[in-house]
Amino acid sequence: MKPFRYAAMALCILAVLAGCTTCGGGSSSGPAPPPVSPTRPEFDRGLAFTALQAQCDFGPRNPGSTGHEDCRQWLVQQLSALADRVVQQDFSSRTPLGGPYSFQNIVGLFGSTVAGSPLLLGAHWDTRPIADQDPVPGNRGTPILGANDGASGVSVLLELARLMKQRPPTRPVIIALFDAEDSGMSGVADFPYQGFCIGSDYLADNWPQELPQPAEMILLDIVGTDAQNNPRLQPNGEIDGPLFKLEGNSLNSNPGLVNELWTIAESHGNSAFVRSTGLTVTDDHLPFIDRGVPSVDIIHFAPAEWHTIDDTPEHCSADTLYQVGDTLVDVIWED
Ligand SMILES: [Zn+2]
Numbered sequence: 323m324k325p326f327r328y329a330a331m332a333l334c335i336l337a338v339l340a341g342c343t344t345c346g347g348g349s350s351s352g353p354a355p356p357p358v359s360p361t362r363p364e365f366d367r368g369l370a371f372t373a374l375q376a377q378c379d380f381g382p383r384n385p386g387s388t389g390h391e392d393c394r395q396w397l398v399q400q401l402s403a404l405a406d407r408v409v410q411q412d413f414s415s416r417t418p419l420g421g422p423y424s425f426q427n428i429v430g431l432f433g434s435t436v437a438g439s440p441l442l443l444g445a446h447w448d449t450r451p452i453a454d455q456d457p458v459p460g461n462r463g464t465p466i467l468g469a470n471d472g473a474s475g476v477s478v479l480l481e482l483a484r485l486m487k488q489r490p491p492t493r494p495v496i497i498a499l500f501d502a503e504d505s506g507m508s509g510v511a512d513f514p515y516q517g518f519c520i521g522s523d524y525l526a527d528n529w530p531q532e533l534p535q536p537a538e539m540i541l542l543d544i545v546g547t548d549a550q551n552n553p554r555l556q557p558n559g560e561i562d563g564p565l566f567k568l569e570g571n572s573l574n575s576n577p578g579l580v581n582e583l584w585t586i587a588e589s590h591g592n593s594a595f596v597r598s599t600g601l602t603v604t605d606d607h608l609p610f611i612d613r614g615v616p617s618v619d620i621i622h623f624a625p626a627e628w629h630t631i632d633d634t635p636e637h638c639s640a641d642t643l644y645q646v647g648d649t650l651v652d653v654i655w656e657d
Pocket residue numbers: 323450471504629
């Protein structure tokens with residue numbers, strides 16, 4: 323993920339779309355709670371966190387590393403046991419940080435026999451080869467572990483995959499684990515998207531024939547931030563998350579889905595979702611937006627540990643993974 327140099331223009335459309343939940347009605351007891359289906363699948367935060375830890379146990383998953391190859395095999399195994407169909411999409415590419423490297427997007431299809439509008443859920447599984455945001459210069463050449471920036475989004479998707487194996491979704495759902503997201507460099511001119519999004523760009527450009535075309539997409543990136551202070555990086559005691567603000571490209575591309583997601587989150591008390599406009603970022607949703615798939619990025623913009631050697635499971639939270647997964651349950655199993 324790379325923030326643009328300028329903040330997103332403030333967009334008021336969401337406030338308008340959201341309406342007002344506190345001023346209508348005339349009842350003194352407040353808005354009615356959402357109807358809860360007795361069979362609504364329950365997202366397991368513990369299993370999601372276990373999947374985050376399992377990825378980190380392979381070590382850094384930067385291109386060309388042993389951890390990258392070991393984790394790739396594990397992800398294929400995991401998804402193959404759960405999806406109706408899995409596509410392993412191999413490609414090779416240079417990145418702004420080196421190569422050429424061998425890469426693989428891993429894509430699973432769920433609900434292959436149900437009708438409805440296909441939903442693409444994505445997250446990148448590779449990790450950044452350098453900790454270039456670390457305050458200690460000597461740490462900046464070290465590959466990050468990518469617990470939050472990498473493993474967190476994948477862990478939510480794997481838990482949702484487990485639930486979809488138990489109970490098929492009410493619409494086709496495609497889970498895409500993108501390779502080659504996090505070797506970009508701000509300002510490089512000879513790569514599309516500044517060298518971020520290499521895997522998602524390849525998949526969007528070479529969509530597998532055996533999979534339905536997605537009607538819309540939701541991207542998860544950096545969705546595991548905990549609510550603790552990190553004294554090394556936040557010496558004044560700050561706590562910066564978890565916090566999911568509205569991302570600029572998502573608001574432009576698919577304001578209806580942004581509103582739907584934040585409304586679901588609010589109705590379930592998933593308080594990390596905050597309806598204020600955040601940054602506009604280059605991330606794996608952009609190649610799909612650019613090819614006509616309206617997309618939304620759920621992302622915590624640059625928590626303290628972002629691209630530092632402290633992006634470890636100790637600074638992630640199962641509760642935050644739950645907030646994201648629980649919100650997605652309602653778009654996977656529609657009433
Ligand atoms: Zn990153």
